[in-house]
Amino acid sequence: xxxxxxxxxxxxxxxxxxxxxxxxxxxxxxxxxxxxxxxxxxxxxxxxxxxxxxxxxxxxxxxxxxxxxxxxxxxxxxxxxxxxxxxxxxxxxxxxxxxxxxxxxxxxxxxxxxxxxxxxxxxxxxxxxxxxxxxxxxxxxxxxxxxxxxxxxxxxxxxxxxxxxxxxxxxxxxxxxxxxxxxxxxxxxxxxxxxxxxxxxxxxxxxxxxxxxxxxxxxxxxxxxxxxxxxxxxxxxxxxxxxxxxxxxxxxxxxxxxxxxxxxxxxxxxxxxxxxxxxxxxxxxxxxxxxxxxxxxxxxxxxxxxxxxxxxxxxxxxxxxxxxxxxxxxxxxxxxxxxxxxxxxxxxxxxxxxxxxxxxxxxxxxxxxxxxxxxxxxxxxxxxxxxxxxxxxxxxxxxxxxxxxxxxxxxxxxxxxxxxxxxxxxxxxxxxxxxxxxxxxxxxxxxxxxxxxxxxxxxxxxxxxxxxxxxxx
Numbered sequence: 001x002x003x004x005x006x007x008x009x010x011x012x013x014x015x016x017x018x019x020x021x022x023x024x025x026x027x028x029x030x031x032x033x034x035x036x037x038x039x040x041x042x043x044x045x046x047x048x049x050x051x052x053x054x055x056x057x058x059x060x061x062x063x064x065x066x067x068x069x070x071x072x073x074x075x076x077x078x079x080x081x082x083x084x085x086x087x088x089x090x091x092x093x094x095x096x097x098x099x100x101x102x103x104x105x106x107x108x109x110x111x112x113x114x115x116x117x118x119x120x121x122x123x124x125x126x127x128x129x130x131x132x133x134x135x136x137x138x139x140x141x142x143x144x145x146x147x148x149x150x151x152x153x154x155x156x157x158x159x160x161x162x163x164x165x166x167x168x169x170x171x172x173x174x175x176x177x178x179x180x181x182x183x184x185x186x187x188x189x190x191x192x193x194x195x196x197x198x199x200x201x202x203x204x205x206x207x208x209x210x211x212x213x214x215x216x217x218x219x220x221x222x223x224x225x226x227x228x229x230x231x232x233x234x235x236x237x238x239x240x241x242x243x244x245x246x247x248x249x250x251x252x253x254x255x256x257x258x259x260x261x262x263x264x265x266x267x268x269x270x271x272x273x274x275x276x277x278x279x280x281x282x283x284x285x286x287x288x289x290x291x292x293x294x295x296x297x298x299x300x301x302x303x304x305x306x307x308x309x310x311x312x313x314x315x316x317x318x319x320x321x322x323x324x325x326x327x328x329x330x331x332x333x334x335x336x337x338x339x340x341x342x343x344x345x346x347x348x349x350x351x352x353x354x355x356x357x358x359x360x361x362x363x364x365x366x367x368x369x370x371x372x373x374x375x376x377x378x379x380x381x382x383x384x385x386x387x388x389x390x391x392x393x394x395x396x397x398x399x400x401x402x403x404x405x406x407x408x409x410x411x412x413x414x415x416x417x418x419x420x421x422x423x424x425x426x427x428x429x430x431x432x433x434x435x436x437x438x439x440x441x442x443x444x445x446x447x448x449x450x451x452x453x454x455x456x457x458x459x460x461x462x463x464x465x466x467x468x469x470x471x472x473x
Contacts, residue, residue: 256269279306
């Protein structure tokens, strides 16, 4: 166990766990905003009940997401101080705006939304949750602005061994940013929708759950959001991968397991296993012409292989680095991401069809509900796999073409300190995950009527005279 490998593992662990909650939080906030807006427009109380109930789930994701985000930022100074020094001038502006503007706005209006249900009008109250949703999206934009610079540096100069910003607008005009942003935000829509649908399906499977009409409505709304998000995320992901053909050709070639430059008609590997030491494929099951179609939209078009790209990188940056990323991890991560994306598209489309008013047969078959319920976990797997492709694909760089991973690690950390902090973080994340799951189960077990019962008890308590003898009985 080396310092570099332990620091990388810790960064991966903290980032993956944090990214569980980012799309979950943004997606559920959007869903809750739509529910409450529907109530304001239609005056149907069932949508208000939906907003309050699923809003409780959203609040849990927000709380845990904040904790994991703090831990993630803490480790930049702890394990990656040389990286922080190199990137400080670039990272400073977008991260400061994210913290001081977007997160401030998000937390402020979230507090107003939580505590003003009975104190302000419906139109003003729904405005609060839309502002929370908008702020969370803007927060993601600023984080992705910083990440996009790491993928495609722009608007900078190097002074005294540090990257110095020369144009803030160049950071925002970075094409990498908008491909990432579209992909991530559309992914949040899928995540929020499919989780609501999945949890509603589990409730319909429960023999003790009441208010089946409420959960059926929630399931259909979740599936509709998931369908819209799935179409958007597949389009955004396709555009992003096509952009990588020229921008990060090594990443693209690795996701396809392509070592040697293809011919005019490039085949697409359905299954592949690479010999990463000898830089060749041990086994591959290919579909002729398919990679050309996916990459260029036509049956002809060559794609550069990793061996040719590696030679170009060695010529440009020197032979002191290994420019081959972890090919098998990238190949299968990409297929897991794409596979679950297609799965969620099919489940949401078929689920909506099978729950239509004329013939809602999905509710009559437990195995169908189980499929929808188990899809609750699909966006977590897809989002994690997508993150692995994005971050591991630029190996060996932390900042593409400028700064390598070994150069980024703090010079004063030790194997012992990293091993200890890894264990502590792992135990902490396990505790947070268990707490999150248990609290979500508590909310689901209480059901949508619990808040109404509590509100009625509070109203009755307010009417009781504390000096009336009946108050002591």
